[in-house]
Amino acid sequence: MDFTFKEEQRQFADALRRWVDKDYSFEARNKIIHSEAGVSDAAWATLAELGMTALPVPEAQGGFNGSAVDMLVVMQELGRGLVVEPYLATVLGAEFLRLGGGHDALLQQVAAGELKLACALGEKQARHDLFDIRTRATPTGEGYLLDGAKSVVLHGAQAGALIVSARSGGEQRDSAGISLFVVPADSAGVGVRDYRTIDGQRAASITFTQVRLPAASLLGAAGAGWDILDAAADYGATLLCAEAVGAMDAIFAATLEYLKTRTQFGAPIGKFQALQHRMADMFIHLEQARSMAMLAAGKVGSSDAEERRRTVSAAKVRVGQAAKFVGQQAVQLHGGIGVTNELPAAHHFKRLTMIELTLGDSDHHLERFIAQPGFKQTA
Structure with a gap:
């Protein structure tokens, strides 16, 4: 394997490092952490301007179709700079959208920096087993009813849309019967409790109570989301x-x-x-x-x-x-x-x-x- 970074990758890393050094100093980060929002709209706009939100998105949806190696150089710089913006949560959500297909408009918004995503996957009884799901998605004539709770959703309160795993079939710990949904964060029945984690990031506990979802909110095939x-x-x-x-x-x-x-x-x-x-x-x-x-x-x-x-x-x-x-x-x-x-x-x-x-x-x-x-x- 060739471990030499390409010129474009080094340019991305250099641009990020210069921004962190100039505008995202340790003192500036502390102010962001202790602000009411816990994140910075200005910093997010800069990330979008630098092309970071477009990097992992396919070209067909306005992105740069960046590989995981491209993302590696970006994440290294964000880790070095202790950046607390909801970048990881958003690009992980974009990966769900890319793999599931059928949500091109949302990917376009992500690429433009207009939409932040969060992934509501973990539950309190599951620890690290993402297939251990109690949240239920009950089919209705027009779509689904979503009920359940998700724990430690990274930047859940800062997201405009949530990627949610739910069980539409099978038993609690089956890998079969899992469905994935794109849920607008402002949907009726969605409850969010935001808090700061020990590392200065934001996370949320999210509940879903009779949340009505259209069939189009399904990501991938029903019951085959694992x-x-x-x-x-x-x-x-x-x-x-x-x-x-x-x-x-x-x-x-x-x-x-x-x-x-x-x-x-x-x-x-x-x-x-x-x-x-x-x-x-x-x-x-x-x-x-x-x-x-x-x-x-x-x-x-x-x-x-x-x-x-x-x-x-x-x-x-x-x-x-x-x-x-x-x-x-x-x-x-x-x-x-x-x-x-x-x-x-x-x-x-x-x-x-x-x-x-x-x-x-x-x-x-x-x-x-x-x-x-x-x-x-x-x-």
Whole structure:
């Protein structure tokens, strides 16, 4: 696999980094986090102007038809800059629309930056099993009635439309019988409770009470949504791996700079061999995570679903392990200030912790990897 980024990809990354450095500083981000909205309309407009909202959308719907590798360079910069805008939620929703088909007008709005999406997939009893669904979609003569609840919907309150998984058949934990719907956020019967997560992002608990949906709101075929849900979740996990690499890049650089400037016993602490060894270990974990994130980006679009699942789960496990190690070492090497909100490194570690828990933690993906056909356990 060629790990060399194309010129266009480097230009995207450079444009994002310049914007973050100039207009999305750590201080500016803190103001956004503590604002009533928790996000910035101006920042979103800039992301759209830079072409970021159009990047993953097919050309036929006004986008650039960007690959997962194109998205990797973008997500790395967003992770490095601790950007809290609803970009991940929107591009993941766009992937659902792309895979399901039939909603071109919505994809056009996403590409233009006119529509934000959120994916209401998880439920409180399911933990990381997205097929564990109690939310019901009952067919009616004109469409469906939606009833249920979704938990920790990333940027659910900021979205104009929701991608919702619901059970139209089968038992609670069956992969068959799952249907996907596009639900306008302002539909009658939709209840949203917005809150801030530990990493400064926004999430929501969303309830659906007798929400009437037309037949056109169905995404893909009725009862056959699992393949789309599984593939889109892998796409989202791949983007999270890339974002985590960006965050680890930033926390590693900050720690290295601190070791160069913090003095003890008349010398920079970076001169102490024991701390140099710890930085070397951090670097190894970071580069292994980077390699796995790149591999996942290259394989997530594979037509071989088993290969996709194996690769994405392996990446999520390795990136999760690296994020924990790099984050903990960074905090310890900074000393007491490593856990203060005044230091960007603390916020990077919080974001890394949330990435680990989103769309399946390391334990979940390790079990998933082992469960794939072809895995042979040796004594």
